[in-house]
Amino acid sequence: FMIDGDYPFEFSELIVMSAFTGDAEFGKKLFSGLDYVNSGFEFYVTPTGSKTLRIQATRGGETITVSDPLNVKTFTDVSESNPHYNAIRYLYSQGVITGYSDGTFKPDATVTRAEALKMILSGIRKNLGNTGVLPFSDVVADAWYSDYVAIAYKDGIVNGYPDGTFGPGNTVNKAEFFKILLLAMEVDVDPNVSEEAFKDVDPNAWFAPYVKFVKDKNLLDAVSGLFGPQDGMTRGDVAEAMFRVMIISKTSADKFSAGLVEGVMM
Numbered sequence: 001f002m003i004d005g006d007y008p009f010e011f012s013e014l015i016v017m018s019a020f021t022g023d024a025e026f027g028k029k030l031f032s033g034l035d036y037v038n039s040g041f042e043f044y045v046t047p048t049g050s051k052t053l054r055i056q057a058t059r060g061g062e063t064i065t066v067s068d069p070l071n072v073k074t075f076t077d078v079s080e081s082n083p084h085y086n087a088i089r090y091l092y093s094q095g096v097i098t099g100y101s102d103g104t105f106k107p108d109a110t111v112t113r114a115e116a117l118k119m120i121l122s123g124i125r126k127n128l129g130n131t132g133v134l135p136f137s138d139v140v141a142d143a144w145y146s147d148y149v150a151i152a153y154k155d156g157i158v159n160g161y162p163d164g165t166f167g168p169g170n171t172v173n174k175a176e177f178f179k180i181l182l183l184a185m186e187v188d189v190d191p192n193v194s195e196e197a198f199k200d201v202d203p204n205a206w207f208a209p210y211v212k213f214v215k216d217k218n219l220l221d222a223v224s225g226l227f228g229p230q231d232g233m234t235r236g237d238v239a240e241a242m243f244r245v246m247i248i249s250k251t252s253a254d255k256f257s258a259g260l261v262e263g264v265m266m
Contacts, residue, residue: 001015001017001031001040001041001043001055001057001065002039002040003036003039003040007033009033009059010033011032011034012032012033013032013033013059013060014030014031014032014059015032015041015059016029016030016031016057016058016059017029017030017031017041017043017045017056018055018056018058019053019054019055020054020055020056020063020066020067021051021052021053021054022047022051022052022053022054023047023048023049023051023053024045024046024047024048024049024053024055025045025046025048026043026044026045027043027044027045028043028044031043047070047093049093052069053069053070054067054068054069054070055067055070074088074089074092074093074099074105075088075092075099075103075104076102076103076104077104077105077107078105078107082107082236083236083240084236084237084239084240084243086243086261087236087239087240087242087243087244088105088107088236088239090246090264091123091239091242091243091246094123094246095122096119096122096123096242097119097122097123097235097239105235107234107235107236107239108236109234109235110171110232110233110234110235111171111172111177111232111233111234111237111238112168112169112172113166113167113169113171113172113176114143114145114148114149114169115145115172115235116172116176116177116180116233116238117145117148117149117152117157117158117180118145118148119238119239119242120181120184120185120242121148121151121152121184123242123246124184124185128147128151133150134146134149134150134153135153135160135164136149136153136164136165136166137165138165138167138168139166139168143168145168149166149168152180152184155184156183157180157183157184171232171233172232172233173229173230173231173233174220174227174229174230174231174232174233175205175207175210175211175229175230176207177233177238177241178210178211178213178214178219178241179207179210181241181242181245182210182213187213187245189209189210189213190209190212190213191209192209193208193209193212196208197211197212197215197216197227198211198215198225198226198227199225199226200226200227200228200229201229205229207229211227211229214227215227216255217244217245217248217254217255217256218244218257219241219244219245219256220241244256247260247261247264248260250264251264
């Protein structure tokens with residue numbers, strides 16, 4: 001908070017910093033002339049929500065000034081030009097996703113089945129307590145993902161492969177991912193599919209009902225009318241899909257559209 005020229009207020013008068021828009025935690029909110037150094041006050045603020053933050057300074061209940069919008073760069077490798085920027089920013093602000101210790105998110109990295117489960121179950125705040133036994137031969141109890149796999153199996157979200165394995169390190173494909181996501185979120189999916197939702201999805205395929213729901217709710221940007229059921233999901237793809245489901249739920253909209261985002265993010 002900068003002031004041009006001499007300090008214009010009584011030294012004992014309190015200047016209060018607060019959020020004009022958005023939500024934030026302030027390291028210090030109250031200032032007086034005693035805090036005035038180098039033409040201003042210095043303070044630290046941490047955004048605690050997804051809305052754009054603007055800070056106001058008030059004196060005696062009246063606003064002195066309001067800052068320009070403060071757009072926080074969440075990860076060093078996710079710029080505003082990234083197609084998944086809003087999704088990643090929102091999920092990060094809600095504590096659903098985290099990045100790596102070097103400050104990156106790696107949006108183009110493919111996601112394993114274990115990673116997908118963690119992101120989905122964290123997103124819906126799934127309670128990991130009392131998960132029961134691990135039914136898969138390739139999932140050991142002390143693995144970082146074991147609780148996620150166990151609760152997902154217990155709740156009928158995953159079944160594994162016919163050979164009794166789960167394949168935690170396998171890349172999750174689109175068909176698998178959307179089934180897991182929609183089952184985890186207890187979405188009512190119509191099992192009857194009479195026509196193809198995409199050119200590469202047979203109506204009789206096991207994943208066709210989930211794909212139809214994806215298309216009806218606009219949870220995926222298809223390319224050339226193709227779904228790509230066997231294609232891997234990137235971290236950016238996963239964030240985008242979860243974001244769209246959360247926006248639909250939050251706004252009670254029939255399907256996702258870009259116009260819904262502004263009301264939630266700003």
